[in-house]
Amino acid sequence: MPRDNEYNDYFDGDSTEEEESQPSTEHQQDTDTPESRDEQEIESQTIGKRGGKLRKAVAVFLSVVVVVVVVWAYVVYCVPYVSEAQQRGTIVELRREGYIFDTYEGQMVSEERLVDTVHIYERDFIFSVVDDSLAHDIMQLKMTGKRVTLTYKEYRGALPWRGNSTIIVTDCKVQ
Numbered sequence: 001m002p003r004d005n006e007y008n009d010y011f012d013g014d015s016t017e018e019e020e021s022q023p024s025t026e027h028q029q030d031t032d033t034p035e036s037r038d039e040q041e042i043e044s045q046t047i048g049k050r051g052g053k054l055r056k057a058v059a060v061f062l063s064v065v066v067v068v069v070v071v072w073a074y075v076v077y078c079v080p081y082v083s084e085a086q087q088r089g090t091i092v093e094l095r096r097e098g099y100i101f102d103t104y105e106g107q108m109v110s111e112e113r114l115v116d117t118v119h120i121y122e123r124d125f126i127f128s129v130v131d132d133s134l135a136h137d138i139m140q141l142k143m144t145g146k147r148v149t150l151t152y153k154e155y156r157g158a159l160p161w162r163g164n165s166t167i168i169v170t171d172c173k174v175q
Contacts, residue, residue: 075156081166082154087125088112088175089150091142094135103163104129106138108150127152128163131170138172147175 087110094106107124127150129135141148151171158166 077155077157077159079155080153081156082152084170085152085154087150087152088147089125090145090147091138092124094129094139094142096135097164098160101161103161104132104135104138105164106169108148111147125150125167126165127167127169128158128165129169130162134169134172138169141172141174149173149175 087108089108089110089112092107092109094104096102097105106127106129108127110125129138138148149172150169151173152167152169155162155166155168158164162168
């Protein structure tokens, strides 16, 4: 049985070999300020700065892709392909369609296609009307046999609130 003085009491002021091998924390506590402790805490909790150039490159690439997609969508859906054109004929059909966005979809027998006897008749002039008052005016001309001139804009893509067609009628005049 060992004697009382042979026990290593860690609570005594005597230091052991393990404590002597560890660096002194008293010197670290003297230089620790609240700011340096905050910096150390932030550094320990954040991801290291490895791959910073790769992250920047990926961020730039994704930004460029987003800008290209936004510009493409703007050109396709918001810039008219044909800024203003006219088509003459008789209105055959105009109906209101849509579940969420109600739009007016119509068909007109084009006069230039009926006059052309060389080519085979392809199809009617299909259009959409966004303006309700213009749609009511065109609806009154439906199946009357009166010749009308439709002024329209043509877009590259159709949007649900503009109608199913890429051709949007902006004006109607009776001949």
